[in-house]
Amino acid sequence: MRTAPRTAQLLVVLALFTATAGAVAGCGDESAGSATRPDNARARAVADAWDGSKAAEVWRRGYHPLGESVQLPEGAFRDGDDKRAYLTENLVLRGELPLGGGSEAGQVTWDSGGSLELPLMDAREAYDTLAGGGNDGPRLTVTGAKPGRMKLATSRGTATVPAWLFTIDGYDTPLRRVAVTPSKLPQPPIKPSPAGSDAELRPLDRLAEVADGGRSVTVHAHHGSCDDGPVVGALETDGSVVLSASVAGTRDGICTSDLRAKQVTVKLDRPVGDRILLDAFTGWPVPYGQTKGPSASGS
Template identity: 65%
Template sequence: MRTKPARAVNLLALLVLFTAGTGVVAGCDSDKDREARARQVADAWDGSRAAEVWGQGYYPTGDAVQLPENAFRSDADKRAYTTQNFVLRGELPATPRKDGQVKWESGGSLALPLMGAEKAYESVARGGNDGPHLTVTGAKLGEMTVATSRGPATVPAWLFTLDGYDTPLKRVALSPSTAPKSPVKPAGKLPTDELAPLGGLVEVAGDGRSVTVVATHGSCDDGPAVDVLETGGSVVLSASVVGTKDGPCTSDMRAEEVTVKLDRPVGDRVLLDAFTGRPVPYEERKGSAG
C-alpha cells in the first residue's frame, strides 16, 4: 500500500495516464526494490531477539507532556509554552526514590530510573527570552497515562504547578528504554525516489488502524509517499519522493506529515523504517500546544 499527501495524487494520476499512452512503466524497478527491502527488514525482525527486547521495553508513542485543563487562558500563555519560556519561582523537590514503575493497562510492569524534577523542568523550559512566560511555583511527583508501543501505560510524572492554573502541567518522569540493536543494517545511499529515511512517528491513531509519520522531500518534486508492508510481527514503512524533476533546485529539505492506513491495528507489532532498518522513533513536537 502506498500513501502520499493529497496534493500529489492528481499529478501522479496524470503521470500514469501519460506512461500508459506511451507504453512506459515508470518506477517499476524502484517499486520492486523498495518492496524487497521492506521484506528484508521484516524477515530480519520477525521472531528476532531484537523484537523480543522491543516487546519488553518502554517506548512512548505519545507526548511526554500533558497540558493543564483549559490551557491556555491567553495567547500570551500559549506563546510562552510554544517558545518554552518558563520562570521558576521557588525550589524544586528532590527525587524521592531511585526507580519508577511503568504499568501497562494490558498487564505487566517495568522499573526504570526516575528522572529528577530539575531535569524534567529543564526539558520543557528551554526558552529564555524577554517575551511572555509561564511561572512554575512548585512541583510534586504523581502519575499520568501515556501511549506506548505496548498500549496505554501509567507512568510516574512530575506535576508542575503553574501560576494562574488550577491543574498542573505534567511531564513524564522516565526516559524511554534503550532501543535494541537492529538485526539488519541500514539500506545505504540510495536515490530518494527509491527509498528515503523517515523523519519520525507523529502518532498512532486511537484504533491503531493508521499511523502518521514525518517524511521529507525537496523543492523539485511532488512530495513524499510512504509504502507499507504488514506482517504478523511488524509494520514496515518505506518512504520515497515522487515526481522528481531536473533543473535548478534549492537545497532546503521540507518535512511533511503523511498518514498511512493499515489493514489491521498496529497492536504490539514493531513499527519499522525500511531505510534505517530500525524502529521509527517517536517525534515529540517540542513546544506544541495541541
C-alpha cells in the same frame, strides 16, 4: 492514542534542518503527502530480519511511548502569550523544586498487565526539558512540583507512568511531564540501506500519531523543492509494519537545497497492535517525537 500535541517539537525540527540543509520551506503540520503499499525488496528484508528476532523480543519487553511526554493543564492556554511562552519553552521558576525522585520508583504499569522499573529523572531534570527558552518574550511561571502519575499510549498499550506535576501560575491543574525515559532500543538485526542501493528510498523523520484503533499511522516524511511530496508505503507482517518513504514526481530544474517535512497518513489492513513500526531505510523502529538528535530510545 495521542495526548496534547506539542507544536514546539516541529519548530525545533525545522530549525535544525535550516542549519544543516538550507532554509526550510515546508511545514510538517500539513496533513499532506500520499500513501502507497509497495512490497519492495528492502522492506521485505527488514521485516524478515526483525520478525522473530532477539531484537524484537527485547523491544517488546521495553517501554516505548507513542504519546506526548507532556500533558497541559486544563484550559491551557488562557491567551496567546501563554501559548507562545510554552511553545518557545520560556518558563521561569519562582519556587522550590523537590530534591530526588520522590516516592514513585520509576515503575511503568500497563493496563493490560505487567510493569517495568526504569530510572526516574528528578524534578530539576524534568523542568529543564520544558524551560529551554530564556528569551524576552512572554513567560509561564512555575511555582512548584510534586511527584505523580499520568496515562500514556505506548507500543504495549496504555500505561500509567511516573510524572512530575508542575504548578503553573494562573492554572488550577498542573502541567504533567513524564519522569522516565524510553527504554534503550536493541541493536537492529539489519544494517541501514547501503548508500546508492535504492535511490528512491528515504529515511523517515518521526512517528506523529497512531489512530483509528491502530489502523491509521501518521508519520513526518521529508522531501525537497523539486518534487510532488513524500510517499510512504507499508509492508505488513505478523510481527512488524515496515514503512518505506520516498518522494513522488521528481523533476529537473532550479531547486533550492531546503528540506521540507509533511505528514503522511498510512492506512493499515489491521491494527498495529504489538507489531513493531520499522523504517525500511534505517532498519530501526520509527522514533516517536524525535526533535533534538537521537532520542533516549536510540541512545
